[in-house]
Amino acid sequence: MFNRSLLSRSGSFRPENLGQNVLALIGNLCFTIFVLGVLIFTIIAATYQPEDPLFRPSTKITNFLTSTSNATFKSDNTVVKTGEDFLAPNQTAFDTFINITDVPSVAVENPPDCEGDNDKPIDCKDREIFNLLMKAAIEHFKDIHFYRFGKPVSGSNESTCDMAWRFRPNQGKTASLYKDYRRFLISRSGNCNYTVVGIGEYHSGMNARKRKKNQKPGFEKLPKNSEKTASFPVVGEVVNDSLPVVESESSFSNGKYLIYEGGGDRCKNMNHYLWSFLCALGEAQYLNRTLIMDLTLCLNSMYTSSLQDEEGKDFRFYFDFEHLKESASVLDQKQFWLDWKKWQIKDGLRLSLVEDFRVTPMKLAEVKDALIMRKFGSVEPDNYWYRVCEGETESVIQRPWHLIWKSRRLMDIVSGIVSKLNWDFDSVHVVRGEKAKNKELWPNLAADTSPEALIPSLQDKIEDGRNVYIATDEPDTSFFNPLKDRYAIHFLDEYKDLWDENSEWYSETTKLNNGVPVEFDGYMRVSVDTEVFLRGKKQIETFNDLTSDCKDGINSCHSST
Numbered sequence: 004m005f006n007r008s009l010l011s012r013s014g015s016f017r018p019e020n021l022g023q024n025v026l027a028l029i030g031n032l033c034f035t036i037f038v039l040g041v042l043i044f045t046i047i048a049a050t051y052q053p054e055d056p057l058f059r060p061s062t063k064i065t066n067f068l069t070s071t072s073n074a075t076f077k078s079d080n081t082v083v084k085t086g087e088d089f090l091a092p093n094q095t096a097f098d099t100f101i102n103i104t105d106v107p108s109v110a111v112e113n114p115p116d117c118e119g120d121n122d123k124p125i126d127c128k129d130r131e132i133f134n135l136l137m138k139a140a141i142e143h144f145k146d147i148h149f150y151r152f153g154k155p156v157s158g159s160n161e162s163t164c165d166m167a168w169r170f171r172p173n174q175g176k177t178a179s180l181y182k183d184y185r186r187f188l189i190s191r192s193g194n195c196n197y198t199v200v201g202i203g204e205y206h207s208g209m210n211a212r213k214r215k216k217n218q219k220p221g222f223e224k225l226p227k228n229s230e231k232t233a234s235f236p237v238v239g240e241v242v243n244d245s246l247p248v249v250e251s252e253s254s255f256s257n258g259k260y261l262i263y264e265g266g267g268d269r270c271k272n273m274n275h276y277l278w279s280f281l282c283a284l285g286e287a288q289y290l291n292r293t294l295i296m297d298l299t300l301c302l303n304s305m306y307t308s309s310l311q312d313e314e315g316k317d318f319r320f321y322f323d324f325e326h327l328k329e330s331a332s333v334l335d336q337k338q339f340w341l342d343w344k345k346w347q348i349k350d351g352l353r354l355s356l357v358e359d360f361r362v363t364p365m366k367l368a369e370v371k372d373a374l375i376m377r378k379f380g381s382v383e384p385d386n387y388w389y390r391v392c393e394g395e396t397e398s399v400i401q402r403p404w405h406l407i408w409k410s411r412r413l414m415d416i417v418s419g420i421v422s423k424l425n426w427d428f429d430s431v432h433v434v435r436g437e438k439a440k441n442k443e444l445w446p447n448l449a450a451d452t453s454p455e456a457l458i459p460s461l462q463d464k465i466e467d468g469r470n471v472y473i474a475t476d477e478p479d480t481s482f483f484n485p486l487k488d489r490y491a492i493h494f495l496d497e498y499k500d501l502w503d504e505n506s507e508w509y510s511e512t513t514k515l516n517n518g519v520p521v522e523f524d525g526y527m528r529v530s531v532d533t534e535v536f537l538r539g540k541k542q543i544e545t546f547n548d549l550t551s552d553c554k555d556g557i558n559s560c561h562s563s564t
Contacts, residue, residue, distance in 0.1 A: 082526075082533045083273045085322070086405040087178060087236050100148035100171075101224045103141045106134050124161035125189050125197075128154070132197060136166050136187050137222060139199040146426040148173050150180065151223040156210050158186045165208030169237065172426045174540060181418050182239030184208040205422040206239075206507065213241055236323070238414040242511070244324040246298075246335045255342050256350040259373060261287045262295035262336070266379030267386040270301040270312040273321070273526060279388035281402040283377075284331065286364045286391060289400055292375065293332040295339045298324075306525035313524075319515055321526065323408035330406050343374070360390040364400060409534075412508050413527055417534040419501045420472075424493065428470035430539025431461065433483075434546070436476040444556035451550035454485035460549050465490065465541060474536035495532050502527075 126132065137152050153167040167184035186203035206212075249255040261283070268279045280296075287294035300316040307313045318324060327333060346352065355372040360379070367375055379386040392400050421428075439449040450456060465471060471490040473483060480494045502508045502523045512521040536542060546554040553560035 082530050083277050085277075085407045085409050086403075087408050089404055099224055100150055101137075101141070101152070101222070103138055105224055106137045106141070106222070108134065124157075125164060125191070127157050127164035132164060132189070133166075133222070135189070135197050135199060136164060139187065139202065140166070140168065140185075143202055144170075144425070146173055147171065151221060153184075153211060153214060153221040155187075158208065158210060162190070163188055165211035167208065167211040167214075172421075172538065176537070179236045179238060179414075182237055183418075183422065184211040184239075205419045236326070236408050236411060236414070238411050238418050240411070242323075242325055242411050244319045244328075244515070246338060247328050247333065248338060249334070249342055252346050252350070255346055256352060256373070259290070259292040260295055260334075260339070261290060261292040261375050262339075262377070263388050264376055264378045265381075265386070266388055267381070267383040268388050270303055270314075272303045272305060275387075276300065277407065278402075281404065281407065282389045282392040282400065284333075284406065285400040285402045288331065288403060289364050290367060290375070293334055295334050295336050297336045302524060302526065306529075308522070308525065316524075317516065319410070320512060320521060321410050321413070321530075323411050325411075326408050327406050331403065360385060361394075363394075363396050364391070365396070409530065412511060413531055414534065416498075416501045416508060416531050417538070420495075420498045420531070420535050421538050423498065424470050424472065426538070428472050428493070428539055429465045429541040429543070430472045430474060430536040431457075431465075431543040432536050432545055433457070433473055433475040433477060433549070441556075445550075445552045446557065448545075448550050448552045451552070452545065454483060457483075457486060457549070458489065461486075461543065462489070464543055464548065472535055472539060474532040495528060495535070 133152075133155055136155055137149075140152075141149060147170045149168055149170050151169040155164040155166040157163075158165045164187050165184060166187060167182060169180050169182050171180055184206060186207040187199050188201035188203075190198050190200050192198070249258070263283045266279075268276060283296075284294055296318070298318045299314070300318055300321070302313045302316045304310050304312050343352070352374065353372040354374045354376055355367075355370050357367065357375060357377045358380070360377070377388075377391065379388065384390065392402070433452050434448070435452055438445045439452065442449075451460075461471075467489050469490055470493065471486070472493045473480075473486075475483075475494070477483070480496070483492060486492050500506060504520070508523075509520065513519065515521075543549065546552065
């Protein structure tokens with residue numbers, strides 16, 4: 004009876020039902036595989052982060068820019084690279100600097116009787132004074148090369164003159180020129196001889212900052228082939244980053260425009276932002292259209308003191324908008340929409356809406372409408388702007404790196420720090436922070452960057468007594484005090500006067516921000532810290548010189564080289 008009951012309950016396994024069971028089993032197995040495939044695809048799509056060429060060594064960046072590889076990147080918090088980082092210094096132009104023997108001498112056949120003139124004001128326009136100041140500057144600043152001197156102007160009193168000049172460090176590695184203007188204290192002896200008795204600090208000669216109208220040119224030694232250096236950043240010049248405007252209704256109506264709307268790029272890190280922005284700018288240039296850009300940025304939480312994403316930042320805080328607007332056709336989004344509402348209906352201006360990033364720029368080349376609007380959705384990563392430049396488009400759209408330079412206001416802070424170190428220092432980059440706490444990925448970093456380890460590591464690399472700038476994410480700089488026995492060490496916060504409320508940077512950014520003071524935020528700090536480090540005569544890196552750990556964690560050195 005028991006056996007009969009068991010067989011009746013297991014009737015589905017009888018020979019006549021075996022075929023149906025096999026088919027059912029295969030069907031269930033296929034459905035299971037399909038569900039797993041959908042799940043895996045969903046996970047990959049949700050965690051997709053493309054690879055970033057910007058965080059490779061500079062030799063590989065150049066190769067990437069001309070490659071046919073997938074135009075995507077991996078997020079990182081590294082300071083963004085911009086156009087001037089890819090410029091090779093033009094040695095023909097930079098080799099032609101002013102030597103002290105180039106300064107002309109003024110011959111005086113009959114020296115004047117200067118009795119009673121000692122109390123008279125110094126005539127800063129006198130050619131003899133000009134030559135004296137040039138020679139004094141060349142003799143005093145031995146670690147820089149001079150390329151142009153401006154005519155001196157009166158200083159703060161009758162014994163001072165202000166003079167500006169363009170220069171470059173004599174061991175400069177970047178394709179940039181710098182401008183400084185200083186105050187000279189001059190004395191006059193009884194026999195009419197003038198002597199420079201003092202030179203002020205960086206940017207102390209404020210009266211010489213701006214070149215006066217109708218002012219005669221100063222002294223400049225041009226290259227033999229008259230090659231211009233205007234394509235290089237000149238740090239220290241007055242910045243004019245006012246917003247461009249359309250001159251007239253007819254100019255606006257005859258223009259062709261491109262705008263990107265929405266998307267998931269907002270509040271991402273600066274590298275992500277720039278990678279997407281350059282895609283839009285590259286497409287605008289390909290289509291021969293003016294790019295309508297939103298000058299407001301959202302700063303990612305990794306750069307903010309509040310540890311929250313912060314809206315309301317300005318593109319001009321971080322990048323050189325003057326260079327961009329002079330080199331490319333761009334308009335501010337707010338002003339554009341005001342003009343569009345004013346003239347769109349009257350002049351019959353049409354808008355072409357594109358909502359799929361797979362519509363390539365090549366397909367839009369024949370669009371005649373005044374405005375092409377690319378509208379991006381809410382699903383990441385397909386709503387990232389840079390997706391437009393992937394695939395077949397990558398070989399057509401070239402990102403115009405040369406149009407994006409770092410903010411010259413920030414670079415002027417860099418120049419100020421380095422000038423206070425007389426352009427004669429070595430630099431050490433010490434990475435600690437969260438990486439030093441993570442023993443699984445960086446097992447040796449904390450010990451290798453301790454003062455006890457740094458002293459023997461640096462003794463064979465940097466001479467005793469040198470000025471050493473330490474760029475670091477270690478919040479407590481007293482941690483490095485043991486190094487003071489060997490070196491004169493310096494940190495970023497030592498130079499707060501270059502961005503505090505009495506600084507040029509503070510005044511100009513507040514004016515730019517409609518009277519609201521601008522915070523010197525985390526991205527600005529890291530950017531300036533890094534740029535000062537890169538101007539050291541010797542540069543000691545954490546992961547190349549101080550520890551055997553890999554930059555991206557254990558067993559990753561092969562991918563970081």
